[in-house]
Amino acid sequence: MFQPNNMFGNNNQLLDMVHQAPENEMGLIRGDDESVGDQSGDEEQDPNQPSNKKKRYHRHTQQQIREMESFFKDCPHPDDKQRKELGRRLNLEPLQVKFWFQNKRTQMKSQHERHENSQLRNENERLRAENMRYKDALRNATCPTCGGPATVGDMSLDEQNIRIENIRLREEIDRISATAAKYVSNKPVLSYPHLSVPVASRAVDLGVGNLGPQTGLAAEAYGSGDLLSSPNLVPTEAEKPMVIELAVAAMEELVRMAHAGEPLWMSSTENSLEGLNEDEYMRTFACGLGPKPLGLKTEASRESAVVIMNPMNLVKIFMDVNQWTSVFSSIVSRAITLDVFSTGVAGNYNGALQVMTAEIQVPSPVVPTREIYFVRYCKQHADGIWAVVDVSLDSLRPNIFRSRRRPSGCLIQDLANGYSKVTWVEHVEIDDRNVHTIYKPLVNSGVAFGARRWVTTLDRQCERLARLMANNMPPGDTGVIPEGRKSMLKLAERMVMSFYNGVGASTTHTWTLLSGNGDDVRIMTRKSINDPGRPPGIVISASTALWLPVLPKRIFDFFTDLTGRNEWDILSNGGHVQEIAYIASGRDPGNSVSLIRVRPTQANQPNMLILQESIVDSTGFYIVYAPVDVVAMNVVLGGGDPNYVALLPSGFAILPDGPNYQASGVPVAGSGGTLITVAFQILVDSTPTAKLTLGAVTTVTNLISCTIEKIKGTLLGVGA
Template identity: 75%
Template sequence: MFQPNMFDSHHHLLDMGHNKTPENEMDLIRDDDYESKSGTDIMEAPSGDEQDPNQRPNKKKRYHRHTQHQIQEMESFFNECPHPDDKQRKELGRRLALEPLQVKFWFQNKRTQMKAQHERHENTQLRNENDKLRAENIRYKEALSNAACPNCGGPAAIGEMSFDEQHLRIENVRLREEIDRISGIAAKYVGKPMMTYPNLPTRSLDLGVGNYGPQTGLSSEVFGAADLLRSVTGPTDADKPMIIELAVAAMEELIRMAQSGEPLWIPSSDINCGELLCEEEYSRIFPRGIGPKPLGLKSEASRESAVVIMNHVNLVEILMDVNQWTNVFASIVSRAVTLEVLSTGVAGNYNGALQVMTAEFQVPSPLVPTRENYYIRYCKQHSDGTWAVVDVSLDNLRPSSISRCRRRPSGCLIQELPNGYSKVTWIEHVEIDDRAVHSIYKPLVNSGLAFGAKRWVATLDRQCERLASLMANNISAGDVGVISSPEGRKSMLKLAERMVMSFCTGVGASTAHTWTTLSGSGADDVRVMTRKSMDDPGRPPGIVLSAATSFWLPVPPKRVFDFLRDENSRSEWDILSNGGLVQEMAHIANGRDPGNSVSLLRVNSANSSQSNMLILQESSTDSTGSYVIYAPVDIVAMNVVLSGGDPDYVALLPSGFAILPDGPTDPTVGINPEVGSGGSLLTVAFQILVDSVPTAKLSLGSVATVNSLIKCTVERIKGAVLCDVA
């Protein structure tokens, strides 16, 4: 397949379509001619020299039939760049033996065809929705007009109704008004293409209509330009009764699964994998659920419990606030959005809250595909004071999408304990197509340690410890160095928190966070992405490259973690330290494990002519994985933070490591050169500012430099830790 200069096309893609309008394109294309050709017979417009002034206007145009090879090549190019520039058209025409004008007309016709298909689909959906709304409106009117007194059978007056009946009548009136409003909107726009709607939100929540094509707005911000934009919409009113029924059933299933023991749950032979679900027993107890398992998907189900240092009210708030939830579980949730809130719950808390959401879940490695879900989240307080939050997929509301991951009722029970603690019982139950997972990560994913309940609970426990440390109003005995006030301690912890979240957005397989993946960047085993940073006080302005790679080491994860976080061994792998002495200037302990800490390091350069450098570093570990994340920081800005100043304006470009076990731990197995034998899966990720001008073009030399840097670091780490093993 022909590929243009990747960097030219990258910048062109960011601006594509800005100078073209559908009206300009339609001036050059005859829809009826194109429709009859189905994309294979393309009309050639005569040049100015070929036109006959006496030619009749309706004289039949001359057509040129492209070869199958030419069509395939242009189709492939269209998928990557529907608006090629003059240079790209000339190069494509040269390779396919076509004139640039022929290429130009083919792309214009192709864009028109795609637009027409999208418009027909949108119009059909709008007409169907309008019919549903009219029928629903009629049904509500009939129900209201036929309301009768339960005692005498006559017309009911408000005063004769029970409280529940009054509530139902009020709710019916509200629904009728809402449906009238929606019906009016739908009727107004039936027959018009979606692209011409004035001032409608991109999500089109009111209409329940999908978005297609490269539109701007929330969908593209949430899902990134690399995605095929799915129908990321709120549910229609016709769907809402079914959603409520599904949520109630899912809550009942979650409670029963959390409270059941054997034979539904079977203890795992591996102490790190928790309890596993017996599929036969599950099918017997819950014969209906959300339907049979789709072909090609396999089940993953696990349960885990823990006592965490956070009260139940705060835990529920974190789970029901999408921003807090994403921040706390940044290493697992790569992106999430609440599409619609169907119920906010009762006044003052989230009891009865119901949300429609979409989220993407990740493992910190580019070798493990992310998992996307479209689902409802339902929160309820039960009679014994226990809170429960349940998720369940709504894939049947998106029948056109092919789901690779489906969530059966999953979530957690939260029980209040004394002294601000809570007991959390977590259940993860999904059906997944994981065939795209790299072979070295298969044992980890199959064991449930990658996406299962144990990872959620371990991450929550770790984050609760960290939040407790952040909220402390004193300087603990474990804190040492230049921190002189509680305010400076808190600012440094907040800066480290932002650094960790920023690192997690660029290390996994997701491209949701304004990153653009560079294909053919020179190394098959290194994933390279780029991003333009502008008007963001938390990042330096310019072009940023992110490079990440994952590999296996026949060394236990704890040994790798201790090696990478130790400032005394930093010079063995950190090329940027240039062999200088690394000194810890400040240390904040933020967890029970001594490896959980935030440090400020100073690199004393071996070359006296070079200025010293400060590095902010956070290391964290739990039973499912460990992280060492760091970023160079400006000395002046860091002094402001240490004095209690606002950390949000400190520019950071974090790099670091994610260290995962290579599979379940079997204490009877020694360290052998086989994946799944107690070794480590190490992901190395760098973010580097390659040009301080955001409008500059990315150079091949920058990509080659980042590739060399990450490969050299990998070789140094391998040499150091394997030498220790030997």
């Protein structure tokens, strides 16, 4: 067995090497207020005589230091032009400014490393003491029944814990060794800009009742009990060793799957997606989760992309359930952390392991969500490379979930300038018999739930977060000040999340199917009481799905064209529509947040404001909008808190009806058509205690049917 006593002796030597490393890889540090100056050329010196002259040092004034400190906070790497301008303003030579910034960067790096090494020392001391306690407990542990050693299988419980701790200690030593090697070899440690990710609260919309019998309408209610938060899913102490072993094996499989080529992965000429060779997979990973259960179908895909976020912040997103559901709100309808085995070591997520449940969705009520019960494990494999893997725990609670996730997740490789390369593997076995007929080609292709959708969503959200955190006003944004720009983006983010929550087939929803007027409309009700993000009263969510023989891009352009908004938007009511604010939320022009003003046709009616976000990626298009109060929106535009603006979002999810793609990555229809989900959220009574009437339901269903007819008449009437 691995002996921790010898390990910590070597560890102290490595830490000593770190502290003895050169202070400055680019020159000697003289302090915050000093920098090396040029030698004076006023005095001549015999070149044959040795020079006794010392270099002079320039001591900066307090005003110069304050100015450069302030500039350093915003720009630690000034270019030549900035150094010249700063030197002119402070009466310094550009070379003096350059030396000061070099010294300041090196000093900040040294302080950071010293702080990190102190944390590592404390963490290792704690682990060593804990390891010793386990060893003592192992010597003295007895079984209360027979008086012999306490065991779990062939290994005692304390011995199992010691082995787990030793694995963590080995990984810690590897990290320290890598850090020390950087200093010993005099290689610079690069620092990349970090993007902080806001933790968004995620309130799940619950259906609070059904509508009862409906006269003249065929009603069908569906929904299931909430299994995701069941306390019976928390692993017992006896099950934890098996969970850990499964996670470690899944991590190894994920890494191999991410790097493997043919014959394991086969490229498709139809849609540029990589497909899995199932026979080769079973030969390569015969000792995994075992054979596929009867009745389940395999979906497996792999995709890579470069995203604008560093690995540490990406790992933080995956290991924080709130951030994960926020970033992937179009895919993850809800998620719960049931148990945390480990939070990692030394202040990061290396070795973090937790048991979770989640629902995976397509934004449509006619595609059932996929409930999964899994363990998530994070590990740093090498300098700058991280991996996060999920694997189902259905063997612990068999016959409960009809979705099984074989080792899936992503490898994250650190690139320059705060970018990362993400390679995603998605491998599931599911029962898709309840998927609506018109969505089956999309689901069967693997596009609806596959790796491409995860990666493109992550890429788009990273772009959005980068623009949210930007301090300067990007070119093209109009109608807002920098503070108002951030508040407006946050308000739009909450609006979009509410739309996804209200339109999907989550098991927390109780949808009622109403068949009438030739369309199948699904209705859900909820009561809003003391919710600062929604108006109080009874809210109806109405949704329907349809297929149109028109390309998705054309439908998206139709909805985003303000000149034709009166052709489908009931809210505009024939008024003049004008965009008064615009914010780009991604590099694609289709990703944007807008504030739209509708001027009524009658002079005695007030103006209406509509907040709208349009979303584009290589798997689909989305348009979400909501009417907003004029006074509240003025507060937001001034940089005020957007959390108290009441929103009831409506919108469209526009997806291709099959897996085919153009070379540019823009989705097109598999057979020339598009799947559209149309959803409205409407306040039908401002009193939360009021009873829902049949008249209100009829009004809402007529509204959505009228909107569908307007869309069909405009798009199909001019030729598809």
